[in-house]
Amino acid sequence: MTHKIATILAQTGINSDEKTGALVAPIHLSTTYQHPEFGQSTGFDYTRTKNPTRSILEKTLAAIEGADHALVTSSGMSAIVLAFSIFPLGTKILAVRDLYGGSFRWFNQQETEGRFHFTYVNTEQELLAEIDTAAYDVVYVETPTNPLMVEYDLPAIIKAAQTQSAKVIVDNTFYTPIYQTPIKDGADVVIHSATKYLSGHNDVLAGALMTSNQELYDQYFYNQNTTGAVLSPFDCYLLMRGLKTLALRMERSTANAQQIVAYLKNHASIKEILYPGKGGMVSIKVADERKIPTILNNLKLFTFAESLGGVESLITYPTTQTHADIPAEVRHSYGLTDDLLRLSIGIEDAEDLIADLKQALEG
Numbered sequence: 001m002t003h004k005i006a007t008i009l010a011q012t013g014i015n016s017d018e019k020t021g022a023l024v025a026p027i028h029l030s031t032t033y034q035h036p037e038f039g040q041s042t043g044f045d046y047t048r049t050k051n052p053t054r055s056i057l058e059k060t061l062a063a064i065e066g067a068d069h070a071l072v073t074s075s076g077m078s079a080i081v082l083a084f085s086i087f088p089l090g091t092k093i094l095a096v097r098d099l100y101g102g103s104f105r106w107f108n109q110q111e112t113e114g115r116f117h118f119t120y121v122n123t124e125q126e127l128l129a130e131i132d133t134a135a136y137d138v139v140y141v142e143t144p145t146n147p148l149m150v151e152y153d154l155p156a157i158i159k160a161a162q163t164q165s166a167k168v169i170v171d172n173t174f175y176t177p178i179y180q181t182p183i184k185d186g187a188d189v190v191i192h193s194a195t196k197y198l199s200g201h202n203d204v205l206a207g208a209l210m211t212s213n214q215e216l217y218d219q220y221f222y223n224q225n226t227t228g229a230v231l232s233p234f235d236c237y238l239l240m241r242g243l244k245t246l247a248l249r250m251e252r253s254t255a256n257a258q259q260i261v262a263y264l265k266n267h268a269s270i271k272e273i274l275y276p277g278k279g280g281m282v283s284i285k286v287a288d289e290r291k292i293p294t295i296l297n298n299l300k301l302f303t304f305a306e307s308l309g310g311v312e313s314l315i316t317y318p319t320t321q322t323h324a325d326i327p328a329e330v331r332h333s334y335g336l337t338d339d340l341l342r343l344s345i346g347i348e349d350a351e352d353l354i355a356d357l358k359q360a361l362e363g
Helices: 005-010 052-065 076-084 101-112 124-133 154-163 214-227 233-243 246-264 289-298 328-333 350-362
Strands: 069-073 091-096 116-121 138-142 167-171 189-193 207-211 270-274 281-286 314-316 340-344
Touching: 005 052, 005 246, 052 069, 052 207, 052 233, 069 076, 069 214, 076 101, 076 167, 076 189, 076 207, 076 214, 091 124, 101 116, 116 124, 124 138, 124 154, 138 154, 154 167, 207 214, 246 270, 246 281, 246 350, 281 289, 289 340, 289 350
Parallel strands: 091 116, 091 138, 138 167, 167 189
Antiparallel strands: 069 207, 189 207, 270 281, 281 340, 314 340
């Protein structure tokens, strides 16, 4: 029987321990495993290669993304590095310009050191035109983008890339499988900073990679086992615990975000709101950027901090935090200006969050 995503999430780890019937999947801390006899294996030999707790988590992650395989990693950035680890020197990559600052930092390093060649575009039209007119090995997309919240038409991009035999890698951190499943649309690889919505509680650092391509998976599995950027058993447990409420958390953060956007729409202190209509991520451009320090210092419920996707509402200033490594002239060229604040809307009462924004903006 095929279950809906909310059921798969709530049932994470259940019936995974046949011996005891434990409802919660056990945390297997052992680093090594006994061989029953010479030449035999239980399927687990050394925990860097495979761990029972991690395997349960990966099975759930693959299921919710509609993928055949999943790997969890030690951070979101390690998932990105793993995603590109299979491509040879000189690989040509087409990417959306509006990216998480950490992704840009690593991409820039690879380009500077001559490993990969990157071409960046600002719009979906430019992206599709580039795919049609030039040969790329990989198309890399965040959607919605971070922090301008631009949605891209994944089916159209994937179809265009497939005609050119380019692999498509999608960062699905912001929407999660609750709102989009790129693998089902034909994407080759999906990655997540699982630190964010998948875990949802700001207490675990993790990444995830999903694919239905057996050849790609075999290469990724080999590379991860070789380099060792795996997730610890305890962190796997924390991530599984967070996954159980993902559907509920996304529903609540979306409802809160929609109410907050409705309030801010006509506020004199806000000149632009960037919100795709769903999810908990909202960016705003303030009318007077000189007031940003005062706004941030006056907030009581929103926490001024990096990261996103937790049950607590956060506010980030990309210029000095998440996107500080992107040169100002580059940021400004595609709309990431110094008047922008990024909000990660949590699951608190929306009226309380609105009141906090009101007093901070008007104080």
